[in-house]
Amino acid sequence: MEKQYASDFKISSSPHLRGKESVPKIMYWVVGILMLPVASSIYFFGMNAVRILLISVIVSLLTEYIFLVSRKKDISLLFDGSAIITGILLALTLPPGLKSSYVVIGAFVSIALGKQVFGGLGYNMFNPALVGRAFLQASFPVAMTTWIPPVIQKMVDAKTFATPLGGFKFSHILTPYKNLLIGNTGGSLGETSAILLIVGGIILLIKKYIDWKIPTGILLTVFVLEGGLYLINPEKYANPLFHILAGGLLLGAFFMATDMVTSPITPKGTWIYAVGIGVLVVLIRVFGGLPEGVMYSILIMNAFVPLLNRYTRPKILGEGGKK
Amino acid sequence: MSVLIISIITLGALALLFAVILAIADIKLRVEVDPKIEEIDGILPQANCGGCGYPGCKNYATAIVNKGEDINKCAPGGQEITDLIAKIMGLEATATEKVVARVHCRGTEEAAKRKGVYEGVKTCRAVALVGSGDKLCDWGCLGYGDCEEECPFDAITMTDEGLPYVDEEKCTGCGICVDVCPKDILELHPIDENIMIFCRSQDPPKQSRAVCKNACIACNICVRKCPTGALEMGNNLVEVVEPEKFTEECYGGIDKCPTGAINFVHPEKIKRENKTVEIIIKKKE
Amino acid sequence: MNLLIIFISALLINNFVLSYFLGICPFLGVSNKLSSAVSMGMAVTFVMTITAVVTWPIYHLILVPYHLEFLEIVSFILVIAALVQFVEMFIRKTSESLYEALGIYLPLITTNCAILGFALIAVLKNYTYLETIVFGVAAGLGFTLALVIMAGIREELDFADVPESLKGPGITLLVAGILALSFMGFAGLIK
Amino acid sequence: MNKKTFPKGIHPPDKKELSKDFKTEFFPAPSTIVIPLHQHIGAPAEPLVNKKDRVLKGQKIGEAKGFISAPIHASVSGTVKSIEPHLTPSGKKIMSVIITNDGEDEIHPDIKPLKDDISSYSPEEVRTAVRDAGIVGLGGAAFPTSVKLSPPKEFPVDTVILNGAECEPYLTTDYRLMLEKTDELIIGAEILKETVGASKIYIGIEDNKEDLISLYAEKLKGRADFEVAPLKTKYPQGGEKMLVKAILGREVPTGGLPFHVGVLVQNVGTTYAVYETLKTGMPLIERGLTITGEGIKTPKNLSVRIGTMFKDIVEFSGGYAGNPGKLIMGGPMMGISQYTDNVPVIKATSGILVLPDEEIPHKKEYPCISCNSCVDHCPMNLVPTRIVKLAQNKLFEESKKWGLLDCIECGTCSYVCPANIPLVHWIRYGKNELMKLRKKSEK
Amino acid sequence: MASKENSYFSDFIKGLWKENPVLVQFLGMCPTLAVTNAVVNAIAMSAAVIFVLVASAIIISLIRKFIPAQVRIASFIVVIATFVTMADRYLAAFYPELSKALGPFIPLIVVNCIILGRMEAFASKNNVGRSILDALGMSFGFAIGLLLMSTFREILGNGTWLGYEVLGNWWDKWMVMILPPGAFLTLGTIVGVSKFLQTKFKKA
The missing domain is CATH 1.10.15.40 (Electron transport complex subunit B, putative Fe-S cluster)
Structure with missing residues (x-):
């Protein structure tokens, strides 16, 4: 039924002005900045990177679409950019030689289990890309830890190749810093080039699309703990700088742990969350059975976010004052 | 053989021990619940x-x-x-008459204009906070269906006309909708009560006529046509003071009502000679 | 050091809920409210510790010397049932609100397989008395940890737009699955 | 210059250039005036006149009821056409006295100053005069000023803050007032200081009004009891609690008022009204306001009789321009949107703002992505997203624990929200429902 | 009220679907999750549960009138524990490997909510015949849930069913399915789907 209106004026509650930010704008900015590690992955891993990235993004969008349609939701949510981010992030955490079918499974699980079963954007408890990655890791542990060297490194034995962290943990080999910075090492698609990750992270920090407390907290904690261990026994433990540059720490600290939906909403909670991730990373890297633990650390701290939010309410202006 | 005996002794001893502890606890820690x-x-x-x-x-x-x-x-x-x-x-129950919620408004989308395009939270209670709602009539149903949503028995549905419809079979008279409605459109009535004023507006007649075609304009015709005293004119609004007195003598007032603000809830239950009263609120298809 | 390993292992790596599947019923049932999850967790930890204190002597001082190991199940369950009933009475008397919060789940501790499972596993692992007690405390805390995390998430999920058919146990199990995936990161933490 | 501010807040485009340089014009009273009997926080006033009575300018036509209330006065001379409910900018119909203006502006004979020398008023006399003049906070809250001037004994007030921040975008009426009535404001502020027994006055001015800062700094040079406090231009700098925090570093306790920390915050408009009343004896029947916005042909600063209809003022300003989308009483951040211009100016009307349709955000609403923008900007240090989530799910008591009732509804959170969630609206809803629940449980 | 035969039938049938302990009532979740990584484990577990449930139901419904209310739970547990010990010993003696794979979960049948729940809710209030039918229905329902779970998990996780290869070499085993997370995820999915179907059926 057509509604009749007495006047042309719109009525609403205050405020009548709105800022310029919007959810898709934030999402597409992040997508744009993710192009930095994407570029490095394509440069170092060539067609493999392109293949994995494309499959991951397409399957993510497709899964999202299926859920939106079957739940009779607004289809335009498909283009809010969040599914694309999940697709790219998942791809960036995968080893470059991974079979396409695994990528499909991973992307599907990311969106379906990581996001849509909770009700879609804004409601998920865990970082969707990492849920997909953890599922793949548990399903196909061998394939997920088989690394191939970057295409520009003309290696004879191209079948297997160790990541810097794996190399250190199992063979005690330190990858040169130059390689770590540029990205000329083994590893998952997006984690190798430290320099691009740092640049991207800094842009996000300037745009305030990520909370500065999270990367700061994580990196400082790792640096301090690893530094302490290094001081105790430089023979056994690696230089803290190596730990920060190697592996997925930068990718995790700037792009994964900072996922708005799955990080705490209170400042104090955010600090605890960040430090918690740092501690777990060191714990798993140094004492655990796996060389890398960024993914697990973030997922575990994601689980604590509701509790952190609940118990770290900031002090209201004037709270506790005498009346 | 000895195993059997020891088993029995052991289990028996254990059972006895715990039985004693629990028995004591039962006495010491008992909480009386009626x-x-x-x-x-x-x-x-x-x-x-x-x-x-x-x-x-x-x-x-x-x-x-x-x-x-x-x-x-x-x-x-x-x-x-x-x-x-x-x-x-051990008491004799005092009989409770079944009551149901009824809608005191006929300000359909067509009959009652809205002020302007409203943007914001789409629930009646939130809309009511923005300049007391977006209906021109300050007394009318806002039509955002809070009652439908809150009804625990699914007895209320919003019709296409933008008004709630109460399924009197399902309605239990719990009164939640009455509490929820920011405009007090809903009210509990005994299910057998049939005559009702479908309006809440206490605005001066001129004002209410301007904002809603179906509003009570306090013309007093129905009161005059009803000699039994069932109706009374309140503050710019007819009131049914004694519904049981609304007898056949008064029916003429319904026909004469210029806006249809007074009517039967269930016209089909009233046997009348010449006039069929249209059913006012249709259920959503 | 051995005690620390037992502790961390039972708390994180071999978490009773997430990797042993013990105590799933209360895990699903009492995890919808954080406050009751905490009290339930505490109750279980408490009962588990007492179970450790009581069952070890029964097994090692009574059943083993007389070769009555086959009475393990019956005697353990008796001990636990009695203990739980005692705890229930105690809570009911001392704190009405706590009793209300836990409601019908207090009797459920009796049938909580985490308790009996714990007693059986402790026997299986052949722990010493002290180790058994540490194991009990850690297992209880591990159960509490999983329960509290889940309760936090579920309270948050009340605000979420979870598909109708997944609401309740469905989403809880899926979240438990993701939690279990995450806790796999602790694998190998202690060799 | 040492600019003061409070933590967090936002920087919306201030758009003050639209009307900033227009001198305050006197708006002649139109032929019909509608004076609502309830224009303030507190109990409504009782009508003192009848239909067809002749009233004179300044005559009391509504008597205050109760401690927190304010009397109402006729703003023109003429005949009472009727007393009936009339729509007001609050959106409610309120019993109003409708007066046909005879154009003579005949002043009521009782209107004369209590004392010839404005500096000889005793504090008690000031309070009585302010109360009888029906003065309320003109910043927008309309809290009776006499109540504010009578803080309880156990909280001695040591500082008066003159609120000239005018942080709402678009509005310039306070700016013009401060520019045009400098000396009067300074005297008014001194009287307020004496009345509450304070020892120091700060004048808070945002630094987008540099000319005012230097003007007052010049005027007050060498005075120990007066200080200009330059403030950073930031919304909501003019909120009482923000102002006290920015200038004095004191935090008004939750649920408390500035006097709890020994401060009286008074809007410049109100201060001027107090001055005028003491000087001339004329009650509050006129106020300054800005009519502005891209939807108005010629924005203006006006001095307007209370009860003037919006439509008359719009007409005076050349009418609507382009495609007017929203008519707002007050500023864009906290103002109330109107569906019609057939409403009268009330004491709290600090501006009439017409936003063209293009300026109104029609953004799509998304689910909350916990981006924390609202948390990072809330001047009260609340967690709006949490408060709203709890309120949406009817956990009002829980929401209260997160500060539901401490929200000052400044609109900052809604402004910054990228998901375009109407947070303030939800908070209002939550407050309202919580109050309903409380009332119910008290029963 | 339905006729008597009908009610006997419904005693049996309700456990299979409408009141399925695993899929609808969410009882006995621990073994459902723990022993379903292989179909053979699920079968063994189901058999044990069927045995214990039916045997206990018979005994308890026989002696129901002699048990004082205060100690009834304790008595039930003793009865159940006896049968569980029997099942446990039997498995350990004849199928030692299976017994090992099932770990403590055979003894844990004692505290399975299904069993105690049925005793308390049904067997202690009804005659032997109906109690047996009820016990059979419930335990078969439990078996259905277990089989469903284990089928999914073994096929996806190992490519086999009851040890027979069904998916062939091309299938990349989803290791996660036979690990703990897989158990939760599978059960969560199955529960969701069954709830979805139920609401669908109700509407139809």
Whole structure:
């Protein structure tokens, strides 16, 4: 039924002005900045990177679409950019030689289990890309830890190749810093080039699309703990700088742990969350059975976010004052 | 053989030990709970609707036993439950008449204009906070369906015309919708009561006529046509003061009402010679 | 050091809920409210510790010397049932609100397989008395940890737009699955 | 210059250039005036006149009821056409006295100053005069000023803050007032200081009004009891609690008022009204306001009689321009949107703002992505997203624990929200429902 | 009320679907999750549960009138524990490997909510015949849930069913399915789907 209106004026509650930010704008900015590690992955891993990235993004969008349609939701949510981010992030955490079918499974699980079963954007408890990655890791542990060297490194034995962290943990080999910075090492698609990750992270920090407390907290904690261990026994433990540059720490600290939906909403909670991730990373890297633990650390701290939010309410202006 | 004996001794000793401990504990730590409470709680429908005024059935049961609360407050349970509680409490139940929620507004989208395009939270209670709602009529139904959403028994649906429709079969008279509605459109009435004023507006006639085609304009015709005293003119609004007195003598007033603000809730129940009264509110298809 | 390993292992790596599947019923049932999850967790930890204190002597001082190991199940369950009933009475007497919060789940501790499972596993692992007690405390805390995390998430999920058919146990199990995936990161933490 | 501010807040485009340089014009009273009997926080006033009575300018036509209330006065001379409910900018119909203006502006004979020398008023006399003149906070809250001037004994007030921040975008009426009535404001502020027994006055001015800062700094040179407090231009700098925090570093306790920390915050408009009343004896029947916005042909600063209809003022300003989308009483951040211009100016009307349709955000609403923008900007240090989530799910008591009732509804959170969630609206809803629940449980 | 035969039938049938302990009532979740990584484990577990449930139901419904209310739970547990010990010993003696794979979960049948729940809710209030039918229905329902779970998990996780290869070499085993997370995820999915189907059926 057509509604009749007495006047042309719109009525609403205050405020009548709105800022310029919007959810898709934030999402597409992040997508744009993710192009930095994407570029490095394509440069170092060539067609493999392109293949994995494309499959991951397409399957993510497709899964999202299926859920939106079957739940009779607004289809335009498909283009809010969040599914694309999940697709790219998942791809960036995968080893470059991974079979396409695994990528499909991973992307599907990311969106379906990581996001849509909770009700879609804004409601998920865990970082969707990492849920997909953890599922793949548990399903196909061998394939997920088989690394191939970057295409520009003309290696004879191209079948297997160790990541810097794996190399250190199992063979005690330190990858040169130059390689770590540029990205000329083994590893998952997006984690190798430290320099691009740092640049991207800094842009996000300037745009305030990520909370500065999270990367700061994580990196400082790792640096301090690893530094302490290094001081105790430089023979056994690696230089803290190596730990920060190697592996997925930068990718995790700037792009994964900072996922708005799955990080705490209170400042104090955010600090605890960040430090918690740092501690777990060191714990798993140094004492655990796996060389890398960024993914697990973030997922575990994601689980604590509701509790952190609940118990770290900031002090209201004037709270506790005498009346 | 010895294994068997030892088994029996061991288990027996253990059992005895714990039996003694528990027996002592039972005496020392016993908490008295009136069995009547549990019994009544078991009877109550467990809808936890809060219609009785207590948070949950168990609290109502406790209140009946401990505070002597009336036993006829469970609307969803109806007479049946009241009788059962009465049996437990050893009382004679006072009969409760079934009441249902009814909609005191006919300000359909077509009849009552809105002020302007409203942007914001789409619930009646939130809309009501923005300049007392977006309907031009300050008394009218806002039509965002809070009653539909809050009704625990799915008895209310919003019609295409933008008004709530109450399914009187399903309605238990719990009164949640009455509480929820920011405009007090809904009110509980005995189910047998048939005559009703479908308007709340106490605005001066000129104002109410300007904002809603179906508003009561206090023309007084229906009151004059009704010699039995069933109706009275209130503050710019007719009031049904004694519904049982609205007899055949008064029916003429309904025909004469210029806006249809006074009418039967169930016109089909009224046998009349020459006039068929249209059914006012249609259920959503 | 051995005690520390037992502790961390039972708390994180071999978490009773997430990797042994013990105590799933209360895990699903009592995890919808944080406050009751905490009290339930505490109750279980408490009962588990007492179970450790009581069952070890029964097994090692009574059943083993007389070769009555086959009475393990019956005697353990008796001990636990009695203990739980005692705890229930105690809570009911001391704190009405706590009793209300835990409601019908207190009797469920009796049938909580985490308790009996713990007693059986402790026997299986052949722990010493002290180790058994540490194991009990850790297992209880591990159960509490999983329960509290889940309760936090579920309270948050009340605000979420979870598909109708997944609401309740469905989403809880899926979240438990993701939690279990995450806790796999602790694998190998202690060799 | 040492600019003061409070933590967090936002920087919306201030758009003050639209009307900033227009001198305050006197708006002649139109032929019909509608004076609502309830224009303040507190109990409504009782009508003192009848239909067809002749009233004079300044005559009391509504008597205050109760401690927190304010009397109402006729703003023109003429005949009472009727007393009936009339729509007001609050959106409610309120019993109003409708006066046909005879154009003579005949002043009521009782209107004369209590004392010839404005500096000889005793504090008690000031309070009585302010109360009888029906003065309320003109910043927008309309809290009776006499109540504010009578803080309880156990909280001695040591500082008066003159609120000239005018942080709402678009509005310039306070700016013009401060520019045009400098000396009067300074005297008014001194009287307020004496009345509450304070020892120091700060004048808070945002630094987008540099000319005012230097003007007052010049005027007050060498005075120990007066200080200009330059403030950073930031919304909501003009909120009482923000102002006290920015200038004095004191935090008004939750649920408390500035006097709890020994401060009286008074809007410049109100201060001027106090001055005028003491000087001339004329009650509050006129106020300054800005009519502005891209939807108005010629924005203006006006001095307007209370009860003037919006439509008359719009007409005076050349009418609507382009495609007017929203008519707002007050500023864009906290103002109330109107569906019609057939409403009268009330004491709290600090501006009439017409936003063209293009300026109104029609953004799509997304689910909350916990981006924390609202948390990072809330001047009260609340967690709006949490408060709203709890309120949406009817957990009002829980929401209260997160500060539901401490929200000052400044609109900052809604402004920054990228998901375009109407947070303030939800908070209002939550407050309202919580109050309803409380009332119910008290029963 | 339905006729008597009908009610006997419904005693049996309700456990299979409408009141399925695993899929609808969410009882006995621990073994459902723990022993379903292989179909053979599920079968063994189901058999044990069927045995214990039926045997206990018979005994308890026989002696129901002699048990004082205060100690009834304790008595039930003793009865159940006896049968569980029997099942446990039997498995350990004849199928030692299976017994090992099932770990403590055979003894844990004692505290399975299904069993105690049925005793308390049904066997202690009804005659032997109906109790047996009820016990059979419930335990078969339990078996259905277990089989469903284990089928999914073994096929996806190992490519086999009851040890027979069904998916062939091309299938990349989803290791996660036979690990703990897989158990939760599978059960969560199955529960969701069954709830979805139920609401669908109700509407139809």
